[in-house]
Amino acid sequence: MLSRDIVIIGAGPAGLAASIEAGKAGADVLVADLNMKPGGQLFKQIHKFFGSSEHHSGTRGTDIGIRLLKEAENAGVEIWLRSAVIGIFPGNKVAIRKDLGDGKTELITLLAKKIIMATGASENVVRFKGWTSPGVMGAGAAQTMVNVNHVKPGKKIVMVGSGNVGLIVSYQLMQAGCEVVAVVEAAPGIGGYAVHAAKICRAGVPIYTKHTVVEAVTDEDGCVKEVVIAEVDGKFNPVAGTEKRLEADTVTIAAGLKPVVELPRLLNCDFSYHGLFGGWIPLHNKNMETSVAGIYVAGDSTGVEEANTALEEGRIAGIAAAESLGLIPADRADARKKEIWGRLESLRMGPFGEKRLKGKEAILKEYKERIGLPSVR
Numbered sequence: 001m002l003s004r005d006i007v008i009i010g011a012g013p014a015g016l017a018a019s020i021e022a023g024k025a026g027a028d029v030l031v032a033d034l035n036m037k038p039g040g041q042l043f044k045q046i047h048k049f050f051g052s053s054e055h056h057s058g059t060r061g062t063d064i065g066i067r068l069l070k071e072a073e074n075a076g077v078e079i080w081l082r083s084a085v086i087g088i089f090p091g092n093k094v095a096i097r098k099d100l101g102d103g104k105t106e107l108i109t110l111l112a113k114k115i116i117m118a119t120g121a122s123e124n125v126v127r128f129k130g131w132t133s134p135g136v137m138g139a140g141a142a143q144t145m146v147n148v149n150h151v152k153p154g155k156k157i158v159m160v161g162s163g164n165v166g167l168i169v170s171y172q173l174m175q176a177g178c179e180v181v182a183v184v185e186a187a188p189g190i191g192g193y194a195v196h197a198a199k200i201c202r203a204g205v206p207i208y209t210k211h212t213v214v215e216a217v218t219d220e221d222g223c224v225k226e227v228v229i230a231e232v233d234g235k236f237n238p239v240a241g242t243e244k245r246l247e248a249d250t251v252t253i254a255a256g257l258k259p260v261v262e263l264p265r266l267l268n269c270d271f272s273y274h275g276l277f278g279g280w281i282p283l284h285n286k287n288m289e290t291s292v293a294g295i296y297v298a299g300d301s302t303g304v305e306e307a308n309t310a311l312e313e314g315r316i317a318g319i320a321a322a323e324s325l326g327l328i329p330a331d332r333a334d335a336r337k338k339e340i341w342g343r344l345e346s347l348r349m350g351p352f353g354e355k356r357l358k359g360k361e362a363i364l365k366e367y368k369e370r371i372g373l374p375s376v377r
């Protein structure tokens with residue numbers, strides 16, 4: 001059976017950062033990703049990042065991705081694409097379904113000394129009449145279509161949700177030549193940063209706060225032709241008689257993300273619920289190790305945040321996994337991890353960040369109280 005020191009699942013910022021640290025320490029690292037291209041969300045992000053210079057402010061997500069891939073290559077990391085990890089079995093046997101093209105697949109089982117899961121997040125849905133029709137999709141799917149595959153999802157688009165994802169993707173859809181008919185937001189105020197909202201407002205896109213989508217009306221082929229929106233009451237229920245009909249062929253939904261955690265579930269890792277981070281997350285300690293020894297997590301799959309926090313968490317997981325294999329002396333690993341935790345603290349500042357800092361501290365505390373030391377299962 002094939003074997004590797006460390007198998008990393010997911011080639012997003014968290015997985016790539018983990019692979020670079022572990023590879024540089026001398027570990028034999030394999031990264032598996034189900035996508036056709038590595039980089040996770042980064043290659044969709046054609047906009048410039050905010051933040052400090054040490055956290056890529058002013059750099060486009062795509063450029064960060066290119067830089068990470070180069071570093072991974074220099075560190076000797078092997079990346080398998082179109083390779084979905086479909087199971088992890090006792091003894092750290094990792095089952096990978098590799099897509100060979102032309103409808104052919106190969107099932108490969110690999111033995112891993114350590115496993116890092118960096119599987120990211122998936123989009124939440126909003127249900128309304130017609131929500132399963134062709135033309136209704138997640139905002140992330142629409143972003144992949146325009147920025148990665150260079151295909152317009154539709155001509156006239158209604159965006160549901162005014163958080164940063166809804167606002168940024170609306171702007172990128174307009175850059176790609178789509179018309180954004182409206183942004184619809186159930187909350188009383190716009191969810192994302194004012195700078196992103198201003199860009200689309202300047203282009204004349206109305207943002208309907210205190211509104212929701214009621215129906216995607218379809219034509220005889222079942223495709224969206226009109227979208228009905230309505231005001232909501234204090235309990236977010238549509239108010240009868242306030243409906244507006246918008247001519248549109250596409251509805252994109254940006255209603256938040258939730259961690260992708262099927263694999264740690266399969267391994268019976270201990271979980272905890274944190275609404276702030278998108279829902280159920282695998283409990284982890286300061287090494288990003290779960291309740292199961294040798295199984296690490298990093299990035300959005302440990303709670304939805306952002307690319308920079310994903311990168312830093314990935315670095316910690318990579319260092320900790322290499323340290324546990326005896327490839328990095330404990331004092332050097334501790335110093336590096338302390339430095340990274342410091343940077344994570346500075347990323348988790350400000351009105352939104354502070355809540356996340358407290359939330360992450362609560363997770364570490366819960367781990368200490370409930371788990372103590374990771375166990376071999």
Ligand SMILES: Cc1cc2nc3c(=O)[nH]c(=O)nc-3n(C[C@H](O)[C@H](O)[C@H](O)COP(=O)(O)OP(=O)(O)OC[C@H]3O[C@@H](n4cnc5c(N)ncnc54)[C@H](O)[C@@H]3O)c2cc1C
Nearest residue numbers: 010012013014033034040041085120299300306307308310
């Ligand atoms: C519109 C938008 C704008 C954003 N803008 C910013 C920004 O300006 N600044 C910022 O810091 N962050 C931003 N973010 C957030 C950022 O993109 C994410 O937080 C970050 O990508 C998370 O990294 P990750 O490595 O945890 O997950 P991802 O980047 O999602 O990568 C996870 C990878 O795991 C793979 N995978 C999942 N399951 C499996 C499996 N079973 N087998 C194999 N592979 C698997 C997926 O294919 C994917 O490639 C934005 C996000 C969006 C949607």
